[in-house]
Amino acid sequence: MLDLSTSAKNMRSSEIRELMKLAADPSIISFAGGMPGSDLLPTDIVDGLYASLSTQEKQVALQYGPTSGYPPLLESMASYLSSKGIDMTDQSLLVTSGGQQAINLITRILIDPGDRVITEDPCFIGALAAFLSYQAHLAGVPMDEEGMMAGPLRETIEKRYDSIKMVYLNPSFQNPSGIMYSQKRKKEILGILKKSRFCLVEDDPYCELYFDETDPPDTTPFKALAEHALPVCYIGSFAKIFGPGLRLGWLCGPSELIEKCELAKQSMDACSSSFSQVIAHKFLSQGSMPGFLKTVRARYAKRARIMLETLEVTMPEGISWTHPRGGFYVWVTLPESVNAADLFKAAIKQGAAFVTGNAFDPEGIKNNCLRLAFSHTPEDTIAQGIKIIASSLRSLL
Amino acid sequence: MLDLSTSAKNMRSSEIRELMKLAADPSIISFAGGMPGSDLLPTDIVDGLYASLSTQEKQVALQYGPTSGYPPLLESMASYLSSKGIDMTDQSLLVTSGGQQAINLITRILIDPGDRVITEDPCFIGALAAFLSYQAHLAGVPMDEEGMMAGPLRETIEKRYDSIKMVYLNPSFQNPSGIMYSQKRKKEILGILKKSRFCLVEDDPYCELYFDETDPPDTTPFKALAEHALPVCYIGSFAKIFGPGLRLGWLCGPSELIEKCELAKQSMDACSSSFSQVIAHKFLSQGSMPGFLKTVRARYAKRARIMLETLEVTMPEGISWTHPRGGFYVWVTLPESVNAADLFKAAIKQGAAFVTGNAFDPEGIKNNCLRLAFSHTPEDTIAQGIKIIASSLRSLL
Numbered sequence: 001m002l003d004l005s006t007s008a009k010n011m012r013s014s015e016i017r018e019l020m021k022l023a024a025d026p027s028i029i030s031f032a033g034g035m036p037g038s039d040l041l042p043t044d045i046v047d048g049l050y051a052s053l054s055t056q057e058k059q060v061a062l063q064y065g066p067t068s069g070y071p072p073l074l075e076s077m078a079s080y081l082s083s084k085g086i087d088m089t090d091q092s093l094l095v096t097s098g099g100q101q102a103i104n105l106i107t108r109i110l111i112d113p114g115d116r117v118i119t120e121d122p123c124f125i126g127a128l129a130a131f132l133s134y135q136a137h138l139a140g141v142p143m144d145e146e147g148m149m150a151g152p153l154r155e156t157i158e159k160r161y162d163s164i165k166m167v168y169l170n171p172s173f174q175n176p177s178g179i180m181y182s183q184k185r186k187k188e189i190l191g192i193l194k195k196s197r198f199c200l201v202e203d204d205p206y207c208e209l210y211f212d213e214t215d216p217p218d219t220t221p222f223k224a225l226a227e228h229a230l231p232v233c234y235i236g237s238f239a240k241i242f243g244p245g246l247r248l249g250w251l252c253g254p255s256e257l258i259e260k261c262e263l264a265k266q267s268m269d270a271c272s273s274s275f276s277q278v279i280a281h282k283f284l285s286q287g288s289m290p291g292f293l294k295t296v297r298a299r300y301a302k303r304a305r306i307m308l309e310t311l312e313v314t315m316p317e318g319i320s321w322t323h324p325r326g327g328f329y330v331w332v333t334l335p336e337s338v339n340a341a342d343l344f345k346a347a348i349k350q351g352a353a354f355v356t357g358n359a360f361d362p363e364g365i366k367n368n369c370l371r372l373a374f375s376h377t378p379e380d381t382i383a384q385g386i387k388i389i390a391s392s393l394r395s396l397l
Numbered sequence: 398m399l400d401l402s403t404s405a406k407n408m409r410s411s412e413i414r415e416l417m418k419l420a421a422d423p424s425i426i427s428f429a430g431g432m433p434g435s436d437l438l439p440t441d442i443v444d445g446l447y448a449s450l451s452t453q454e455k456q457v458a459l460q461y462g463p464t465s466g467y468p469p470l471l472e473s474m475a476s477y478l479s480s481k482g483i484d485m486t487d488q489s490l491l492v493t494s495g496g497q498q499a500i501n502l503i504t505r506i507l508i509d510p511g512d513r514v515i516t517e518d519p520c521f522i523g524a525l526a527a528f529l530s531y532q533a534h535l536a537g538v539p540m541d542e543e544g545m546m547a548g549p550l551r552e553t554i555e556k557r558y559d560s561i562k563m564v565y566l567n568p569s570f571q572n573p574s575g576i577m578y579s580q581k582r583k584k585e586i587l588g589i590l591k592k593s594r595f596c597l598v599e600d601d602p603y604c605e606l607y608f609d610e611t612d613p614p615d616t617t618p619f620k621a622l623a624e625h626a627l628p629v630c631y632i633g634s635f636a637k638i639f640g641p642g643l644r645l646g647w648l649c650g651p652s653e654l655i656e657k658c659e660l661a662k663q664s665m666d667a668c669s670s671s672f673s674q675v676i677a678h679k680f681l682s683q684g685s686m687p688g689f690l691k692t693v694r695a696r697y698a699k700r701a702r703i704m705l706e707t708l709e710v711t712m713p714e715g716i717s718w719t720h721p722r723g724g725f726y727v728w729v730t731l732p733e734s735v736n737a738a739d740l741f742k743a744a745i746k747q748g749a750a751f752v753t754g755n756a757f758d759p760e761g762i763k764n765n766c767l768r769l770a771f772s773h774t775p776e777d778t779i780a781q782g783i784k785i786i787a788s789s790l791r792s793l794l
Contacts, residue, residue: 041459058440059436126667231399266523268665
């Protein structure tokens with residue numbers, strides 16, 4: 001065996017991957033993968049978009065493009081970001097190969113081994129993997145129903161000030177908890193960060209997936225609320241508003257930072273798929289998004305409702321869970337004595353799966369929680385899957 | 398400004414990018430970009446492939462896929478690699494976001510700051526960028542018309558043995574020189590590497606682009622010739638046999654290494670574009686490739702012939718250049734007293750562009766060479782562009 005780099009030696013070996021393989025068995029009712037329902041993906045819209053391409057656009061789709069992104073797509077994305085209240089003065093925009101690459105790039109240009117990242121606790125698993133791959137140290141800050149808690153954030157900063165380089169959070173329908181940050185909490189956090197020299201990395205892939213069309217929550221991002229002096233990198237993705245298979249996201253932040261990210265991206269994958277970018281630009285510019293979102297919001301809302309109603313009637317006492325107003329996830333907290341890995345083993349034997357809580361713990365330890373994704377499970381099997389998990393849980397208590 | 402990571406601080410600021418921006422002016426006859434001719438990209442084939450997709454395949458195209466790659470594509474790629482004589486025993490295959498990502502991944506899992514990579518001199522610019530981004534030290538080995546020279550390779554290894562981690566080369570119609578390795582040289586190099594513990598990284602995107610259909614050169618890769626004990630990572634790409642815009646390549650090597658690369662990729666971009674993978678699988682499995690390659694080989698051969706003939710009749714004495722039997726590039730060597738940057742400035746004023754040699758120098762210094770790509774310049778303007786470069790050169794001599 002060859003001598004590996006320090007980075008390769010330190011990669012967290014992935015138990016999760018093994019669990020996910022089990023969960024991929026089609027006979028299992030799976031709440032594991034954090035992905036859109038395949039039946040909800042806009043294949044018919046893509047047919048129309050493809051049919052509208054000129055030969056020249058198809059040539060662009062098959063050719064290399066600029067590392068920063070396909071210029072017409074950058075324009076349509078900038079006008080989308082403006083509509084969210086983001087001021088682009090001194091800011092730049094980079095097309096990335098999914099939101100994951102955006103997280104990876106900003107980590108790459110900010111983090112040396114041993115530097116610290118403040119995350120939510122629990123935190124998105126892909127972000128944890130990116131931070132750890134650059135040998136970052138982590139500091140998880142607990143959440144309540146309004147987001148990352150201000151007191152513990154302040155304490156963490158006081159204790160660790162010198163090593164901290166960035167704060168990472170997921171403001172809308174957080175992965176894995178489903179929590180939506182209140183505007184009050186956003187302002188409170190911005191107040192705390194005001195004097196720091198940290199970069200705030202705001203990863204916001206779920207902001208369009210609120211359930212109530214008639215009374216949507218306020219999803220104005222940190223980036224639109226922050227004072228100009230605070231560096232905020234805003235990450236978005238086409239994964240949840242179009243399709244993850246395109247592998248397209250974006251990173252919007254201070255121009256000096258984005259320039260460095262572009263250089264790093266150049267040696268990482270040269271540019272993101274031109275094919276995906278040409279299609280995504282048509283999706284935005286031909287106005288396909290609003291209608292598509294309206295359809296999927298209703299479907300995700302319905303899936304969430306079935307899941308929450310079934311949890312209500314089947315779960316034993318002493319179990320709590322979040323009540324998301326959008327997104328993909330419900331986060332369940334078990335009594336501390338119960339290990340979610342045991343529940344996973346029991347449930348999968350009966351035919352249902354989820355992701356155990358330790359995957360989202362910055363320390364990789366705490367395991368009395370679980371993430372249930374309702375997004376990709378057909379409406380007619382959600383109740384049955386939850387019943388299996390509930391009865392497996394009863395058998396463990 | 399935020400405090401950047403060591404990696405970000407060390408990124409080579411890119412003069413080349415500035416030159417390339419100049420070269421992108423459509424009124425310039427450009428031999429700069431190393432890319433297929435847009436007019437040669439198979440847009441009509443893609444129409445057919447897209448039309449053949451079932452709704453289920455379109456859902457797969459829009460959904461996340463496994464990090465390792467879309468399983469049917471992995472199968473069709475494995476059978477393509479077998480046809481090149483590669484034995485897959487204990488080897489694994491990873492789909493990557495272009496060949497660039499494959500180079501980046503293998504560098505990431507093998508190289509710590511200060512470790513050394515042996516490269517060709519001159520060397521592919523994207524590989525240099527990836528190596529430098531991980532703070533590798535480089536050692537360039539000169540080439541002759543049969544490839545990397547054996548004597549200097551042996552000397553470099555003797556001098557630097559302890560720090561060397563990998564050897565990187567481009568065996569077919571090398572970028573930037575156009576040189577095709579002889580089978581004799583391949584065996585000689587394998588003999589030298591036999592006892593080392595280095596990884597041989599064989600990056601082979603141009604192997605299908607030989608000019609003479611009736612007498613193709615022997616492109617059997619190092620990977621098929623090497624003894625099993627020597628770890629060889631074979632990198633390929635769809636960029637030159639289909640279209641770069643798909644951003645699809647592959648990495649084939651010892652399973653323990655590929656597993657680590659897969660973990661690194663997971664935190665880099667989760668998976669490559671499913672859309673591209675579904676299309677690429679159809680391209681391979683429906684047998685579109687042989688006919689397409691036949692067409693483009695003839696076109697590239699014609700472009701090369703026009704360039705070489707024009708160089709012959711226009712270049713002043715004392716200038717030499719390579720005579721490629723395939724690929725995209727001619728490598729021109731000027732007298733040592735001439736700086737290619739001066740030639741670039743003179744030529745671009747008259748309306749022609751290329752890439753200066755220092756971009757491909759592992760040390761980033763030597764600059765009496767230039768790379769001419771004939772691949773993406775229409776047949777009817779190649780002669781005119783070469784004449785401009787020749788007359789600019791005369792004015793400098």
